[in-house]
Amino acid sequence: MNHPEHLENILTDTLVTEPDALLQKVTEAWRQLQIQQPLVQCITNSVAANYVANILLAAGASPAMIDNPFEAEAFAQVAAAVSLNTGTPTSEQMEAMRIAARTAHQTGTPWVIDPVGYSPLLKWRSDLVNEILQYKPAVIRGNASEISTLAGNQVNSKGVDSTLSSNEVYSQAKVLLNHAECIAISGESDYILCRSTEQIIKINGGSHLQPKVTATGCALGALIAAYTAVTSVEIATIAAHVHFAIAGKLAYETAQKTGSFNVAFMDYINGMNAELIQQYADIELIS
Amino acid sequence: MNHPEHLENILTDTLVTEPDALLQKVTEAWRQLQIQQPLVQCITNSVAANYVANILLAAGASPAMIDNPFEAEAFAQVAAAVSLNTGTPTSEQMEAMRIAARTAHQTGTPWVIDPVGYSPLLKWRSDLVNEILQYKPAVIRGNASEISTLAGNQVNSKGVDSTLSSNEVYSQAKVLLNHAECIAISGESDYILCRSTEQIIKINGGSHLQPKVTATGCALGALIAAYTAVTSVEIATIAAHVHFAIAGKLAYETAQKTGSFNVAFMDYINGMNAELIQQYADIELIS
Amino acid sequence: MNHPEHLENILTDTLVTEPDALLQKVTEAWRQLQIQQPLVQCITNSVAANYVANILLAAGASPAMIDNPFEAEAFAQVAAAVSLNTGTPTSEQMEAMRIAARTAHQTGTPWVIDPVGYSPLLKWRSDLVNEILQYKPAVIRGNASEISTLAGNQVNSKGVDSTLSSNEVYSQAKVLLNHAECIAISGESDYILCRSTEQIIKINGGSHLQPKVTATGCALGALIAAYTAVTSVEIATIAAHVHFAIAGKLAYETAQKTGSFNVAFMDYINGMNAELIQQYADIELIS
Numbered sequence: 009m010n011h012p013e014h015l016e017n018i019l020t021d022t023l024v025t026e027p028d029a030l031l032q033k034v035t036e037a038w039r040q041l042q043i044q045q046p047l048v049q050c051i052t053n054s055v056a057a058n059y060v061a062n063i064l065l066a067a068g069a070s071p072a073m074i075d076n077p078f079e080a081e082a083f084a085q086v087a088a089a090v091s092l093n094t095g096t097p098t099s100e101q102m103e104a105m106r107i108a109a110r111t112a113h114q115t116g117t118p119w120v121i122d123p124v125g126y127s128p129l130l131k132w133r134s135d136l137v138n139e140i141l142q143y144k145p146a147v148i149r150g151n152a153s154e155i156s157t158l159a160g161n162q163v164n165s166k167g168v169d170s171t172l173s174s175n176e177v178y179s180q181a182k183v184l185l186n187h188a189e190c191i192a193i194s195g196e197s198d199y200i201l202c203r204s205t206e207q208i209i210k211i212n213g214g215s216h217l218q219p220k221v222t223a224t225g226c227a228l229g230a231l232i233a234a235y236t237a238v239t240s241v242e243i244a245t246i247a248a249h250v251h252f253a254i255a256g257k258l259a260y261e262t263a264q265k266t267g268s269f270n271v272a273f274m275d276y277i278n279g280m281n282a283e284l285i286q287q288y289a290d291i292e293l294i295s
Numbered sequence: 296m297n298h299p300e301h302l303e304n305i306l307t308d309t310l311v312t313e314p315d316a317l318l319q320k321v322t323e324a325w326r327q328l329q330i331q332q333p334l335v336q337c338i339t340n341s342v343a344a345n346y347v348a349n350i351l352l353a354a355g356a357s358p359a360m361i362d363n364p365f366e367a368e369a370f371a372q373v374a375a376a377v378s379l380n381t382g383t384p385t386s387e388q389m390e391a392m393r394i395a396a397r398t399a400h401q402t403g404t405p406w407v408i409d410p411v412g413y414s415p416l417l418k419w420r421s422d423l424v425n426e427i428l429q430y431k432p433a434v435i436r437g438n439a440s441e442i443s444t445l446a447g448n449q450v451n452s453k454g455v456d457s458t459l460s461s462n463e464v465y466s467q468a469k470v471l472l473n474h475a476e477c478i479a480i481s482g483e484s485d486y487i488l489c490r491s492t493e494q495i496i497k498i499n500g501g502s503h504l505q506p507k508v509t510a511t512g513c514a515l516g517a518l519i520a521a522y523t524a525v526t527s528v529e530i531a532t533i534a535a536h537v538h539f540a541i542a543g544k545l546a547y548e549t550a551q552k553t554g555s556f557n558v559a560f561m562d563y564i565n566g567m568n569a570e571l572i573q574q575y576a577d578i579e580l581i582s
Numbered sequence: 583m584n585h586p587e588h589l590e591n592i593l594t595d596t597l598v599t600e601p602d603a604l605l606q607k608v609t610e611a612w613r614q615l616q617i618q619q620p621l622v623q624c625i626t627n628s629v630a631a632n633y634v635a636n637i638l639l640a641a642g643a644s645p646a647m648i649d650n651p652f653e654a655e656a657f658a659q660v661a662a663a664v665s666l667n668t669g670t671p672t673s674e675q676m677e678a679m680r681i682a683a684r685t686a687h688q689t690g691t692p693w694v695i696d697p698v699g700y701s702p703l704l705k706w707r708s709d710l711v712n713e714i715l716q717y718k719p720a721v722i723r724g725n726a727s728e729i730s731t732l733a734g735n736q737v738n739s740k741g742v743d744s745t746l747s748s749n750e751v752y753s754q755a756k757v758l759l760n761h762a763e764c765i766a767i768s769g770e771s772d773y774i775l776c777r778s779t780e781q782i783i784k785i786n787g788g789s790h791l792q793p794k795v796t797a798t799g800c801a802l803g804a805l806i807a808a809y810t811a812v813t814s815v816e817i818a819t820i821a822a823h824v825h826f827a828i829a830g831k832l833a834y835e836t837a838q839k840t841g842s843f844n845v846a847f848m849d850y851i852n853g854m855n856a857e858l859i860q861q862y863a864d865i866e867l868i869s
Contacts, residue, residue: 047741054344055360057628057670061796066840071796072699072741073629073670078706086703087741096344096360098387100672125359129373132365167334167359167374220565222348222358266353267561274841278794341631342647383631383647385674412646416660419652454621454646454661507852509635509645553640554848 027291030246035285037239037247041068046088046237050230051075051105053095053124056223060091063227066278067251069234077103084111088237090119091230092140094126094133095168095223102136113143118236118244120147121188122229125168126154141187146241148184149192149229152177159183169219174199178208189241192232194225198249202242209246212290213253215260217269224273228252246291251280254288314578317533322572324526324534328355333375333524337517338362338392340382340411343510347378350514353565354538356521364390371398375524377406378517379427381413381420382455382510389423400430405523405531407434408475409516412455413441428474433528435471436479436516439464446470456506461486465495476528479519481512485536489529496533499577500540502547504556511560515539533578538567541575601865604820609859611813611821615642620662620811624804625649625679627669627698630797634665637801640852641825643808651677658685662811664693665804666714668700668707669742669797676710687717692810692818694721695762696803699742700728715761720815722758723766723803726751733757743793748773752782763815766806768799772823776816783820786864787827789834791843798847802826820865825854828862 047070052060057073064071074083077100084090090112092105112119123137137158150158151170156177157163163172174195181191181201190202196216200209218224228248235244255276262272276284334357339347344360351358361370364387371377377399379392399406410424424445435445438457443464444450450459461482468478468488477489483503487496505511515535522531542563549559563571621644626634631647638645648657651674658664664686666679686693697711711732724732725744731737733754737746748769755765755775764776770790774783792798802822809818829850836846850858 049741053360054341054362054628055348056345058345058630058632058796061629062840062844065794065796070741070743072743073627074699074704074741075628075670076672076706079704082703082705083741096362098363098385098672125361129369130361130366131369132363167336167357167361167370169357169359220352222345222352263562265562266349266565267558270349270561271558271841271845274844275837275839278840340647341628341649342635343632345632383649385650385672412648416656417648417653418656419650454623454644454648454657456644456646507639509632509639550849552849553636553852554845557636557848558845 027293030291031286031289033239033243034247034250034289035282037235037243038251038280038285039282040238041235044238045070046234047072047086048089048091048230048234048237049074049083049087049108050091051101051108052091052093052226052230056093056095056226059223060227060230062274063277064230064234066274067231067234067280071230075101075104077107080104080107081111084108084117085115087117089233090117091233092119093122093124093226093229094137095124095226097133097136105136106140109140109143118146118233118241120149120229120233120236121145122149122226123154123158124150124226126150126158127163145188146236147190147192147232147245148188149194149232151225152193152195155181155184155191155193170195190245192245192249194228198253200245200249202245204242208294210292210294211246211249211253212292213288214256215269217260217266218256220266221270221273250285250289250291251277253290254284255280257288314580317578318573318576320526320530321534321537321576322569324522324530325538325567325572326569327525328522331525332357333521334359334373335376335378335517335521335524336361336370336374336395337378338388338395339378339380339513339517343380343382343513346510347514347517349561350564351517351521353561354518354521354567358517362388362391364394367391367394368398371395371404372402374404376520377404378520379406380409380411380513380516381424382411382513384420384423392423393427396427396430405433405520405528407436407516407520407523408432409436409513410441410445411513413437413445414450432475433523434477434479434519434532435475436481436519438512439480439482442468442471442478442480457482477532479532479536481515485540487532487536491529495581497579497581498533498536498540499579500575501543502556504547504553505543507553508557508560537572537576537578538564540577541571542567544575601867604865605860605863607813607817608821608824608863609856611809611817612825612854612859613856614812615809618812619644620808621646621660622663622665622804622808622811623648623657623661623682624665625675625682626665626667626800626804630667630669630800633797634801634804636848637851638804638808640848641805641808641854645804649675649678651681654678654681655685658682658691659689661691663807664691665807666693667696667698667800667803668711669698669800671707671710679710680714683714683717692720692807692815694723694803694807694810695719696723696800697728697732698800700724700732701737719762720810721764721766721806721819722762723768723806725799726767726769729755729758729765729767744769764819766819766823768802772827774819774823778816780869782868784866784868785820785823785827786866787862788830789843791834791840792830794840795844795847824859824863824865825851827864828858829854831862
């Protein structure tokens with residue numbers, strides 16, 4: 009992974025507001041993911057570990073779940089991107105997340121935080137999330153309840169699933185751009201806010217079955233991280249969501265129950281190509 | 296989740312001995328699971344975590360794997376049910392199980408224990424199971440070897456798989472009704488004993504491939520917990536076993552090898568409906 | 583599990599160099615796996631746990647993921663084989679691996695080490711691997727980068743995936759026969775070296791999609807361990823690789839994307855039989 013080139017991308021590759029040009033950039037990001045196969049360090053939860061690794065491999069990236077505090081620093085120094093997730097933290101993983109976030113910040117490696125379960129109820133993990141925001145994640149990604157609570161609102165969350173709609177939350181999320189370059193809120197449609205533009209990016213597609221398969225959100229967070237290794241943070245966030253939305257939409261046309269839907273979803277994540285992106289990407293820019 | 300209503304259910308909704316009325320109650324339990332989508336706290340093993348979450352989501356419940364000792368109490372206070380499983384315990388999970396069981400007991404939240412590997416050989420986990428039985432699980436669920444050993448018999452268990460048949464064990468299991476309202480023993484047929492009735496409930500169906508897919512038993516324990524949040528403990532235990540037995544039977548008609556069987560099984564867990572329950576539930580009452 | 587008989591096998595059942603006789607031995611090993619269903623203790627990573635258990639069950643063995651330091655000794659004393667894997671170690675798992683390796687050595691139980699991520703970068707786990715080699719694993723199994731580094735070469739590994747080809751490494755690997763009876767190197771073709779023969783055994787088959795499904799290597803390590811419980815270490819290592827290579831080849835004929843490929847792969851692991859082994863095994867002996 010060529011860090012200097014990557015950093016240059018972040019600086020020069022600003023978000024384009026013409027839908028066609030944007031689609032080209034998303035397609036090119038997908039191509040670069042296949043070529044570069046970036047090494048992504050994932051510290052994720054026990055529910056998601058296998059699924060996240062399989063999604064990243066299927067999408068073209070190279071995952072490594074280095075989640076112990078004794079190796080986290082050395083590995084974050086060589087990883088092309090880092091993905092952190094607070095689904096089922098252990099004390100050792102907590103410490104590893106602290107170290108990986110700090111190291112990524114020091115080396116200029118983009119990292120993504122998915123603050124699963126962020127809420128007053130789950131204080132231990134929420135405190136950790138608050139603490140590591142100082143290390144400036146590239147992207148904060150979560151469901152509407154998590155993002156709203158993180159943005160300082162009182163939310164009645166339901167465990168780790170959302171009780172809010174994504175479209176209720178995206179205006180609240182702007183305050184989080186103080187911490188990260190982009191904020192991504194998943195829901196029936198996904199909303200992305202970036203520091204570099206006033207526009208809200210809305211990604212349509214997907215399937216209502218996605219939240220019925222566990223760890224799809226966790227895998228999306230890791231895929232965003234993978235894309236940040238090969239393009240700008242803004243395009244990375246959009247490209248990962250488009251990749252997921254197309255796969256979810258086409259998988260649901262193939263299978264309508266969660267077992268076979270999940271297999272078809274993995275197949276479409278793996279079988280993504282430039283034609284599918286051109287044909288099915290559904291990106292709205294909201295002024 | 297409305298706890299007072301739930302507690303009232305436990306008190307008023309006694310086991311019915313007319314098969315037709317019983318089937319109606321099972322069907323209604325399934326309907327309530329879809330409507331209420333109860334939040335189930337699961338502390339389970341690393342083999343089962345993803346699978347358990349997917350089974351619960353597919354069945355209609357809302358799983359949350361809050362398995363650290365720092366958040367276990369707060370979460371058990373809001374969960375609609377708690378599912379504990381001793382498959383691959385860590386020190387932190389052990390402490391979380393202690394806390395979750397105690398908290399569930401204090402709040403009157405139904406909880407289920409699946410004492411995976413309970414045996415003289417695996418003393419650490421077995422001691423924990425012995426200890427937390429004081430917190431009065433609603434249901435103890437296990438394979439025949441685990442239940443027989445827990446009931447005080449000497450068994451030559453084979454790792455975490457059973458060496459006994461379920462029908463050899465159900466008379467031994469009665470002593471465990473001192474600890475829990477129902478005892479469920481899985482095997483070629485499943486047997487359920489409840490404190491509220493002298494009859495043994497035998498659930499037929501399923502497939503010989505189920506024990507060839509790991510964590511199906513663990514997922515069944517979690518599904519029992521989910522059902523206890525929406526109906527009486529007796530009906531919950533029966534309904535979860537019926538849900539599994541029908542899905543296993545129909546999945547085997549679809550696929551005869553474990554990979555595709557597992558996909559079909561998840562599809563039928565997800566695709567369960569009142570008609571399938573009425574048509575395929577096979578419940579015997581043994582006097 | 584009959585240990586004395588097993589040990590006798592190791593002593594008397596030397597590698598045969600006639601391909602037909604070798605194939606008979608592989609077929610017989612598969613049959614014995616179905617009959618004996620050996621109990622395999624696996625201490626593996628969070629990404630692989632579910633998959634490894636399902637592969638072992640599908641193949642005919644009986645997995646038990648006893649990975650805590652408080653039960654590891656008692657369990658290793660009764661297991662028919664032990665499989666260790668350093669993918670995502672925790673402090674407790676590390677201690678459990680030490681104990682299990684030592685115990686297996688004391689009881690003469692065959693054990694397999696898959697040194698996932700072995701490299702100067704990941705020092706914590708690599709130190710553990712170095713330490714437990716004193717307990718004489720039956721088999722060391724890894725990808726080309728891991729095996730080359732373990733053999734004392736400097737390699738630029740990429741996380742946990744290999745940057746070397748298996749055929750570049752097998753001559754380097756001979757030095758590792760000081761530690762283990764067989765060394766297995768996975769790659770486009772798999773290479774096996776054994777102390778008891780000068781010949782290199784090359785296993786052809788499989789699919790380029792196998793490394794795109796996470797934990798296939800981890801599952802192969804566990805399957806080798808399972809086979810060591812029912813035949814000689816040499817035949818066990820070959821049989822596990824043949825089992826995987828045939829399933830991978832046939833699965834790819836069924837499905838070309840990773841989601842459905844993975845389902846088909848599990849189906850063929852489960853559906854292996856003497857005819858498929860006779861028809862599709864592709865074993866080369868390199869002098």
